[in-house]
Amino acid sequence: MKPHANDKHTDTMNISVFCGASLPHSEQITEAARQLGRAIARGGHTLLYGGSNLGLMGATSGAALQEGGRVVGVIPTFFSEEVILSQPVSQLVRVASMAERKEYLIAHSDAFIALPGGIGTLDEAFEVMVANQLGLSRKPIGLLNTNNFYQPLMQQLQLMEQEGLYRLANADYLVIEEQPDRLLQRLTDFKPDPDRGHVAQRLRHKS
Ligand code: AMP
Numbered sequence: 485m486k487p488h489a490n491d492k493h494t495d496t497m498n499i500s501v502f503c504g505a506s507l508p509h510s511e512q513i514t515e516a517a518r519q520l521g522r523a524i525a526r527g528g529h530t531l532l533y534g535g536s537n538l539g540l541m542g543a544t545s546g547a548a549l550q551e552g553g554r555v556v557g558v559i560p561t562f563f564s565e566e567v568i569l570s571q572p573v574s575q576l577v578r579v580a581s582m583a584e585r586k587e588y589l590i591a592h593s594d595a596f597i598a599l600p601g602g603i604g605t606l607d608e609a610f611e612v613m614v615a616n617q618l619g620l621s622r623k624p625i626g627l628l629n630t631n632n633f634y635q636p637l638m639q640q641l642q643l644m645e646q647e648g649l650y651r652l653a654n655a656d657y658l659v660i661e662e663q664p665d666r667l668l669q670r671l672t673d674f675k676p677d678p679d680r681g682h683v684a685q686r687l688r689h690k691s
Pocket residue numbers: 501502503504505506533534535536538541559563567601602603604605606608
């Protein structure tokens with residue numbers, strides 16, 4: 485059975501979590517990943533993620549599973565069977581490529597969370613932000629700002645705005661929080677601004 489992105493009549497969501505396939509040096513970040521996994525499970529949400537038990541991916545999904553949560557792993561078939569089967573998830577979805585994985589996660593999620601991670605995490609987070617910017621979707625994405633990890637990225641976005649290359653005002657779907665519980669609550673409360681969506685749609689149809 486495939487998960488479906490929930491409609492907004494319930495407070496439980498399908499949440500894609502993007503995070504490092506490695507463990508960071510800071511134990512606070514790993515602990516925040518476990519806290520987030522537990523909070524997602526306790527909230528009755530379904531956690532979707534990249535499928536393996538490596539690094540922060542394993543910390544988050546393992547904590548959610550231990551708490552009795554539903555976890556869906558979405559993993560490309562080019563990974564070895566050892567990696568693919570490394571985490572005993574509730575549901576395993578095998579896809580053909582990294583691009584297909586991102587497409588699947590975006591289509592089947594109501595909200596997204598990027599924990600600290602490397603370029604794979606940023607690639608996934610930016611895919612969501614670009615889809616929102618183009619009006620292709622209107623789903624919130626939270627950045628878990630443990631140890632101010634995402635502060636330099638926010639500065640980069642501000643620099644893009646100063647150069648007229650990006651509009652932070654249109655990024656109302658971007659939620660930044662240090663506490664996993666608070667981040668989850670803000671994603672649950674998020675209501676897309678229909679006017680912003682229309683502006684993005686008009687821009688898209690012009691080109
Ligand atoms: P990174 O932030 O560069 O460590 O990449 C982590 C992100 O890329 C995760 O959210 C995964 O979706 C994907 N990814 C990278 N490496 C792996 C791996 N060995 N197994 C599964 N997914 C991975």
